[in-house]
Amino acid sequence: MREKYILDNLEEKDYLDKYNIDKYDRPSVTTDIVAFKIRSQIGDTYRHNSKSNLSVLLIKRGEHPFKDMWALPGGFLRKGETIEECAYREIKEESGILPVSLMPVGVFSEPNRDPRGRIISNAYLSIISDESVLDAGTDAVDARWFDVSFVDTGDCYKLTLACDDIVLTTCLKKLKTVFKKTDFQLLDEGNLAFDHGRIIATAISILKDSSKDYDLIFDFLPEKFTLTALQDVMETIINVSLTPANFRRKIAEFVEETEEMVTGAGHRPAKLYKRK
Amino acid sequence: MREKYILDNLEEKDYLDKYNIDKYDRPSVTTDIVAFKIRSQIGDTYRHNSKSNLSVLLIKRGEHPFKDMWALPGGFLRKGETIEECAYREIKEESGILPVSLMPVGVFSEPNRDPRGRIISNAYLSIISDESVLDAGTDAVDARWFDVSFVDTGDCYKLTLACDDIVLTTCLKKLKTVFKKTDFQLLDEGNLAFDHGRIIATAISILKDSSKDYDLIFDFLPEKFTLTALQDVMETIINVSLTPANFRRKIAEFVEETEEMVTGAGHRPAKLYKRK
DNA sequence: TCAAAAGTGTTGAGTCTACACCCATGT
């Protein structure tokens, strides 16, 4: 119908032929991806369950600006692709991971957020299961998972990202919460590139909120999992502990049993479940 | 801290001086605003309450492409403003309305969505109370409120927008629902400009979903309102009827009484409430 | 007086929370 309309309407065709797209100031458009993963730490003894940690993927920048600093994976939009396709491509290229799904975090378009000029970032959140192997060698970039800690100190919200001996710290101020999304302002960007501390803080607020309906927590786990592992994911994200009896009843409607069991753990074997 | 870093790092400064922003293909960036309002229809008799309708603001295009067709208000991003600021400015310029808040709908970036070239649209949803007068003369544009009907016919989702004798009809196919947002594909764009039918359909799905927590329905009403008016807004959006007794108990925690009453309605006067 | 809408009370069904309890295993 649209094509027919164009062909019928020679006046419009003529207009489009003469239309000069350079008439408007055009910004560059990028995507940044906040990729979350749950890292299990090995327990002390054979009996104790492991503790878990939320972690986020960062890339060491090889180019200016912010050379040698840590930044979110992402990059410039190419011809012929949508923003979402760009996000999938960038994270694949930079880390070898292909996420299951991407959730929009927001558009960051402050005029001076990038020293190179007018660059708008479309941020996405993605959830990576332990299965999705990080094929680190792909693009010869240094990509690592940083443990996330995000606490309200009273003075400010302190975002700490740690990987081995590298510790990045950012201070933020909580601005408004609109439509389930809390916006932050950078007080001290620490050693994170660009406004990426702010993007990560916003992504964490969205992650916590949307975990409540047990919709996306499954993406952190392989196809088959124990209910305790699922509870561990939940507790890691929202950072409170839950009573196992009630948790398993609440998520019962979202999962179904399999025949498989986990053995060799020093206690009663756990049934494996999958998402319904 | 950032400024200090730049000054200290002459190598980076040198890099930025030589950086040519034109190296990458740059799209044009626009915003489109889906502005919703509840239109009250006058009841049959002095006794009957009025029925309401969800309506959306459209602008008649004065320029090519899609000249003389109806489109969402919106326009190109300018230097020095964020995307959200651009959205506020555009709807103000085109309709005289200054919305209370804007909610992101999504980024529409299919390469061929605009015949003029690569143009990315950042869509926002806004809610307009009857108070925000439509100062129609502002920019000499033809802006009108269209009654919305959005129904599943079995074959497709039919979006019908009607204003007096103007009726615009669009057919869409439901794609996936991810993170509370349902995505649609245009089957027949009808007589709406660009992919605006798809944007409106997505906005309606978000509006319905986020009404459930009684968070944004208040934006449709003036500061003080009756609980029946609030229930009417709710019913209009989600398109089901509710029992008054239970509705008023459920929203009790979000509102507080005022001393004022509404009289002259032919029945017991209603207390006015305001948002807590 | 009466129709219509405003507003309250009640009841029974269902849901959630806390906690007591039993089960199956590796060492």
Place this chain on the structure above:
DNA sequence: ACATGGGTGTAGACTCAACACTTTTGA
């Protein structure tokens, strides 16, 4: 044997939909 996590049962508190009921007004 026993510590540990897996898993179930249940009482009391709480929530919610349905519906009967009273109140207040304009005509």
